[in-house]
Amino acid sequence: MGVSDHQAYLNLLRELSGCLDRLGELSEQKAQTVRQDDLLAMDEVMKQEQVLSLSLRGLEQRRTKLLAQLGLSDVPLADLPGKYPAELQVEAKQTVEDLRHSYKIFRARADMARNTLELNLHQIEKVISASGVDPKTAAAGYESPESELPKNMKTDFRA
Secondary structure (H helix, E strand, C coil): CCCCHHHHHHHHHHHHHHHHHHHHHHHHHHHHHHHHHHHHHHHHHHHHHHHHHHHCCCCCCCHHHHHHHHCCCCCHHHHHHHCCCCHHHHHHHHHHHHHHHHHHHHHHHHHHHHHHHHHHHHHHHHHHHHHCCHHHHHHHHHHCCCCCCCCCCCCCCCC
C-alpha cells in the first residue's frame, strides 16, 4: 500500500469524473433531441449512455478493489483526503472536489433532461386524450397477454 496505490485511486476518481461529465453532455443532447422530436438522434444518445453505463460498472468494480487495498472501504468521499499520505492530500482534496462538482453538474443536466422528457410525454398524452382515446387503454393494446398472440409469435423457453 504505497503512494502508487493512492495515486491509482485518484486516477480512477478522475476517470469517474470524466465519465460523469460525458453523461452530463449526453443528458443535454437527449433534452435537445426531445425538443427537436428527433427519435434517431435520441436512439444514438441512448446507445452512448449504455456504453458509459458499462464503463461506470467497470469503474465501480475497480473502485471497490482499490479501496479495499488501501483499507479505506468505509471512508466517505469527503473524508478521503485526510486519510491520504501528506504529499498527496492537496491533490486528493482537489480530485474529490472535482468529482463532486462533476456529479453536481451531471445531476442537474440529467434532471433537466428527465423533466423535458416528462413534459413531452405529458403533451403526447394530452394530444391522445384530445383525440378521444384514453392513453392508458391505448397503451394497454401493446401489452397483449400471450393468449392473444398469434400461434407463430409464441415462444417456449425451457432451461
